[in-house]
Amino acid sequence: MTLELANLLFGATAAVYFAASVLFVADLLGRAGTLARWAPRLVAIGVPLHAAHIAVWSVVLHVCPVEGIHFALSVAAMLACLTYAVARLRYRVDVVGAFVAPQALAFLLASRFVGPVDYEPRLRSALLPFHVISNLIGIALFTLAFAAAVAYLLQERRLKHKQFAGFEHLPPVDALDRAEHRFLVAGFPLLTIGILTGTIWSREIEAGGTAAIARAALSYASWALIGGVLLLRAAAGWRGRRAAFGTILGFGLTLLVLVIYLVRSLLTAPGGPA
Amino acid sequence: MIVVVGLSYRTAPVEVRERLAAGADALPVVLARLAARTELAEVLFLSTCNRVEVFGLVHPATSARGDDRVEAALRAIREELARQAGAGSGDDLAAYLYDKRGDQAIEHVFRVAASLDSMVLGEPQILGQVKDAYEAAVAAGALKGTLSRCVSRAFTVAKRVRTETAIGTGTVSISSVAVDLAGRIFGGLSDHAVLLLGAGEMAEAAARSLGEGASALRICNRSFDRAAALARDLHAAAVPWDGLEAELVQADVVVASTASNAYVVTRDMVRRAMKQRKGRTLFFVDIAVPRNVEPSVHTIDNVYVFNVDDLEQEVARGMKARQSEVGAAEKIVAEELARFLAWTRGLEVQPTVVAMRAKARAVLFSELERSLAGRLKHLADGDRAALEQMLESAVGKLLHTPTTRLKERAADGEDARELAAAVRFLFDLQELGGPPRSEEDPLESESDERLPN
Numbered sequence: 001m002t003l004e005l006a007n008l009l010f011g012a013t014a015a016v017y018f019a020a021s022v023l024f025v026a027d028l029l030g031r032a033g034t035l036a037r038w039a040p041r042l043v044a045i046g047v048p049l050h051a052a053h054i055a056v057w058s059v060v061l062h063v064c065p066v067e068g069i070h071f072a073l074s075v076a077a078m079l080a081c082l083t084y085a086v087a088r089l090r091y092r093v094d095v096v097g098a099f100v101a102p103q104a105l106a107f108l109l110a111s112r113f114v115g116p117v118d119y120e121p122r123l124r125s126a127l128l129p130f131h132v133i134s135n136l137i138g139i140a141l142f143t144l145a146f147a148a149a150v151a152y153l154l155q156e157r158r159l160k161h162k163q164f165a166g167f168e169h170l171p172p173v174d175a176l177d178r179a180e181h182r183f184l185v186a187g188f189p190l191l192t193i194g195i196l197t198g199t200i201w202s203r204e205i206e207a208g209g210t211a212a213i214a215r216a217a218l219s220y221a222s223w224a225l226i227g228g229v230l231l232l233r234a235a236a237g238w239r240g241r242r243a244a245f246g247t248i249l250g251f252g253l254t255l256l257v258l259v260i261y262l263v264r265s266l267l268t269a270p271g272g273p274a
Numbered sequence: 275m276i277v278v279v280g281l282s283y284r285t286a287p288v289e290v291r292e293r294l295a296a297g298a299d300a301l302p303v304v305l306a307r308l309a310a311r312t313e314l315a316e317v318l319f320l321s322t323c324n325r326v327e328v329f330g331l332v333h334p335a336t337s338a339r340g341d342d343r344v345e346a347a348l349r350a351i352r353e354e355l356a357r358q359a360g361a362g363s364g365d366d367l368a369a370y371l372y373d374k375r376g377d378q379a380i381e382h383v384f385r386v387a388a389s390l391d392s393m394v395l396g397e398p399q400i401l402g403q404v405k406d407a408y409e410a411a412v413a414a415g416a417l418k419g420t421l422s423r424c425v426s427r428a429f430t431v432a433k434r435v436r437t438e439t440a441i442g443t444g445t446v447s448i449s450s451v452a453v454d455l456a457g458r459i460f461g462g463l464s465d466h467a468v469l470l471l472g473a474g475e476m477a478e479a480a481a482r483s484l485g486e487g488a489s490a491l492r493i494c495n496r497s498f499d500r501a502a503a504l505a506r507d508l509h510a511a512a513v514p515w516d517g518l519e520a521e522l523v524q525a526d527v528v529v530a531s532t533a534s535n536a537y538v539v540t541r542d543m544v545r546r547a548m549k550q551r552k553g554r555t556l557f558f559v560d561i562a563v564p565r566n567v568e569p570s571v572h573t574i575d576n577v578y579v580f581n582v583d584d585l586e587q588e589v590a591r592g593m594k595a596r597q598s599e600v601g602a603a604e605k606i607v608a609e610e611l612a613r614f615l616a617w618t619r620g621l622e623v624q625p626t627v628v629a630m631r632a633k634a635r636a637v638l639f640s641e642l643e644r645s646l647a648g649r650l651k652h653l654a655d656g657d658r659a660a661l662e663q664m665l666e667s668a669v670g671k672l673l674h675t676p677t678t679r680l681k682e683r684a685a686d687g688e689d690a691r692e693l694a695a696a697v698r699f700l701f702d703l704q705e706l707g708g709p710p711r712s713e714e715d716p717l718e719s720e721s722d723e724r725l726p727n
């Protein structure tokens with residue numbers, strides 16, 4: 001029964017995210033018409049379904065949702081959708097859903113097709129939930145900042161090239177720039193907590209492999225980059241394009257950290273290559 | 275028959291149009307004069323910046339022949355227009371006036387309301403102006419029948435054209451393109467300040483559209499007195515010309531339209547201003563020729579410069595997009611015209627239908643009365659009422675098919691007059707007065723018949 005329910009929730013969530021993604025793309029191409037207003041609503045509908053799926057599926061697998069990269073990705077995507085659904089009520093960031101919805105769909109599917117990870121007892125720590133949760137929420141916020149930055153660059157490019165046609169539903173550049181900044185400001189403290197807890201945790205477990213070093217280096221680099229973007233904006237007026245590129249690069253580095261986790265998890269998963 | 279006489283931007287210069295225009299105060303007088311003409315049964319006076327037209331319904335109850343009645347109605351309108359223009363007769367206006375009659379006049383009403391005959395294709399104001407003219411004519415008692423139906427049908431046509439085609443989309447004026455661009459950059463202007471460079475007519479026009487809704491409007495001009503005078507009109511603040519660079523730090527939208535031959539805003543000025551602005555976005559609308567803003571300013575991060583060519587390019591694109599919708603809009607007009615003509619043709623046979631039913635009813639009820647006074651006088655009131663009800667029903671059922679056939683024939687565009695004449699001959703019917711309102715009016719049942727709000 002629980003497995004069937006988990007499957008049902010998985011299917012429903014995937015269908016809702018898929019429909020939202022299609023509508024967002026159609027809207028960007030100017031072909032969605034009045035249906036476009038359903039795209040962000042579908043993302044909001046997907047959030048409780050997604051959360052329920054995570055809860056039921058973790059019962060099926062007997063795994064804590066914050067443990068294991070396959071679930072973490074799914075939780076991060078769900079949190080990104082939740083933040084998006086709340087943020088769009090206040091800011092003009094509907095278009096950000098064009099990235100958030102497909103990403104949520106991809107991470108949801110990935111969570112199902114990547115095998116569960118059995119954590120070694122030596123990796124378990126009281127710091128682990130703090131580390132993972134702060135990183136997940138941080139990644140969710142950086143995802144939104146990244147999407148706003150991409151939309152900003154598209155709109156800014158059109159204005160600089162004086163192109164009036166196409167992508168007419170993109171929000172104003174100023175609104176996108178402000179939204180991107182706010183998501184970064186909200187995500188940065190969480191990233192800081194994630195890095196601090198990660199540093200202490202890795203000392204506890206005496207991690208020192210190549211992957212752990214690379215992961216730590218990338219984490220510090222992304223923290224420094226995003227911190228730099230915020231600092232330069234406040235001190236030297238680095239807004240717009242420069243801030244957008246910095247955000248995209250910072251998000252790319254945090255994503256790389258996740259990729260390293262993912263690849264390592266796949267390699268060490270039971271049945272996977274050693 | 276519906277007729278129209280008038281002039282528009284296509285046929286008459288503004289000096290002629292303004293002589294004929296009637297404002298809200300003069301409109302009731304003009305309508306009263308037109309409504310008093312015996313040649314016209316109904317009338318509507320439409321006066322906008324770009325057209326002055328009188329729509330009329332030829333009076334059917336005059337003794338003249340059909341064509342003569344139409345000519346007399348057209349003449350009457352021309353005379354009243356000449357009077358409105360202050361000319362002695364319609365002769366000096368003749369070169370500018372056009373007239374349309376019958377189907378063409380109805381099609382014209384539909385096209386005008388749908389903004390297919392407007393100077394700016396698809397502009398929305400015309401529908402409101404036709405609606406105002408309609409309400410004024412109704413208030414003056416000058417609209418009550420077929421013409422009233424025709425104009426209210428025109429509202430439906432306009433509504434369909436706006437919703438089913440993209441004729442009203444896109445920006446088609448320099449100021450609306452500038453407002454649209456400001457929207458793409460800032461969203462709304464309620465938190466942003468607008469700075470006007472120059473105090474000429476162009477600056478004023480731009481300020482009226484861009485300054486509306488802005489958090490602040492400041493005017494900077496070489497002549498401070500002129501800036502101050504315009505600032506008073508626009509409820510803005512005048513600033514001295516030598517404070518321009520400082521103003522660039524405060525403003526978010528700068529509209530430049532001075533007559534200067536050299537750049538008024540240079541790249542270096544903007545770079546310095548952007549440092550002080552901490553990178554806040556700055557948008558220049560340069561509508562001056564020669565240009566006031568150095569073009570390379572556009573390459574600075576978070577600064578956007580759009581000159582008059584850029585804006586006109588978008589205007590042209592908007593116009594082209596609207597033009598491409600004309601075919602679809604004309605198709606809607608043609609559909610609605612066919613429907614309306616079918617309805618009006620149905621009206622032509624209506625007197626015959628009414629007379630036929632009246633005759634049948636009169637004969638049957640006369641027989642019933644005779645029977646009720648003789649052999650059936652023992653019947654109780656309830657039975658008598660039942661018999662009357664039965665006869666009413668029988669008249670309806672018996673005449674349903676001939677009524678429908680007559681109306682169908684008329685609606686199909688075939689000449690139903692011969693058939694109507696045959697009915698009148700067979701039933702020995704007398705010609706009744708003007709057509710009453712149809713009980714089965716195909717346009718009546720539609721929910722969208724009401725005036726748009």
